[in-house]
Amino acid sequence: MQDLLRPLIVLGATVGVTLLVGWAADRMLRAADRRHPETPLWGHLRRCQMPLQVVLASGAIQASYDCSGVDIPHRGVVLKCVALVTVASTIWLMVRMASAIAETSLARFAATTRDPRRVRRFRTQLAMIQRIAAFLLATVAAAVAILVLFPELRTLGASILASAGVLGVVAGVAAQSMLGNLFAGLQIAFGSSVKIGDTVVVEGEWGVVEEITLAFLTIRIWDDRRLTMPVSYFNSQPYENWSRGGTELTGTVTLHLDHATPVPEMRAQLRELLEYRKDWDRRSWSLVVTDSTPTTIQVRAAMSAKDTDDWWTLQCGVREELLTWLRREHPYALPRVATAPAPVAPDGRGVRMIPQQDDDPA
Template sequence: MQDVLRPVLVIGGTIAVTLIVGWIIDRALHAATTRKPQNRLPELLRRCQLPLQVLMGSGAVQLTYDLSELNTPQDRVILSVLATLTTASAAWLAIRVAGALAENSLATYASRTEDVARVRQFRTQLAMLRRIVTTVLALVAAAVAMLIVFPGMRALGASLLASAGVIGIIAGVAAQSMLGNLFAGLQIAFGDSVKIGDTVVVEGEWGTVEEISLAFLTVRIWDDRRLTMPISYFNNQPYENWSKGGHEITGTVFFHLDHAAPVKEMRAHLHEFLLGRKDWDGRAWGLLITDTTPTTIEVRASMSAQNADDVWTVRCAVREEMINWLRENHPYAFPRVATSPAAVPPSSGTPEG
């Protein structure tokens, strides 16, 4: 009976103590959040409770395992599993802590500046750094599990380290595309060519940059489709970034009309219509004849807006309003299609032959 009771008391008591310690830490973080609500870091760190609990539990059981005097043939396997769990939970905890610090840094930076472009750039950099840190920690945890936890893998690890140069060359050649995307991602994150939240036109599609990972960039298109592309594309191919230098943008609407179209009246009506629109930012507007053909003229209406969404809305509204206004007040302004017989030039009077 004692052979069963002692392991249960030791291991169960160890786990119970770690649960109590984890609960105390969580309550302390909650109290810190209550005292200073403007400081989001304690609340963000509460997300680390689960990996912290696993880390403390597996580590404490390892330390007290000998006291339990379990003495089973699987002791080595159990200790290896516990060590692996401790290593994995430590990496998990580090990733959660890094995420909490990054999110808190972004919130603090956003509260101190009104420059939206700088906030988006900082957010892009933090997102890229978080992915790099996550990848590195996962690789380190896997290496520790292989080389330290499992003694049989140490010889393999030593031989791998001895041939690291050759393996590095082979891996570099085999993974050129992946490495190219990785370095392209770093260049984009710490450059200023494209950021999360930018409005871009890629491959003829207009959308907003939604996510930048180590290898791919995702654009949310205006109809909620997602366009995923290798991140190296944005270093090798031209694309439009409508947010570069600011969100303000000028939109245009073209009309093909008859030569008799009342351009001055159109200009006055366009201005009157824009004054009643909230999506027109008031910076600029205009209406000009930009081209002529033997049968029509090309009239361009331009209007400015705060962002790409507003300029799309105001362009559609201007197009609809001007067409309706012309149809109701100046129907003769639309292009005409000649239906009468073509005029024949008069005879020169010179006799044939």
């Protein structure tokens, strides 16, 4: 009975202390977050509670294993597995802490910087650095843990390092596309061609860059679909970046109208309706006749907006209001199909409708 109670007491106390420490750390972080609401770091660090408890539990189990008196077969394998759990949870904890620090830095930078382009660039670079650091940290920790905990693999590791040159050439040829995307991702992250939050037009689709990884770039299209593309595309193919150089845009509304359209009155009406629209940023506007055909004229109304959202709603609203005004005040200005005879000039010259004659004399 004692042989059973002792391990249960030791392991139960270990788990209980671990849970208590995690709960106490979470309470302290919550209190610090309430005292300092201007610093989001404490709130972000609360997400480290789970990996912290796993680290403490696995480490405590290793430390108290000899005291527990548990005698099970393959004791060395069990301890090595617990050590691997400790290493993995430590990496998990470090990644969570780095993420909390990165989000806090981004929030402070966004609060002190008025230029949204610099904020988007910093966010893109920070996310890319975080991904690279997490990948390298996990890779190095896994390699060191395996070589330290499993000495029999050291010989295999030495032989692999001895042939690293040949393996590097083979891996480079086999993973040429992946490496191209990797370097393209680094170039995008530390360049300024495209950033998270930019409005782009790719393959005829308009959307906002939502995520940039080492291999792929995700665009959230206006209808909430996601377009995922390799990052190498943005270094080899043309695309439109509407956020490059500023978020301001100029929208246009093109109408095909009759030649009798009162253009000056229409221009005054456009100016009047723009005055009460909040999506017009009051930078510029115009209404001109850009083309004419034998039956219609082409009228273009141009107006500026501060961003893509206002740009779209402004165009739709102006088009609807101008058409409504024309139907109500000047219905003759709308295009139509002419079915009446052509008018005759004042001097009597002109085209007259000749009645059709019947070819049958009977």
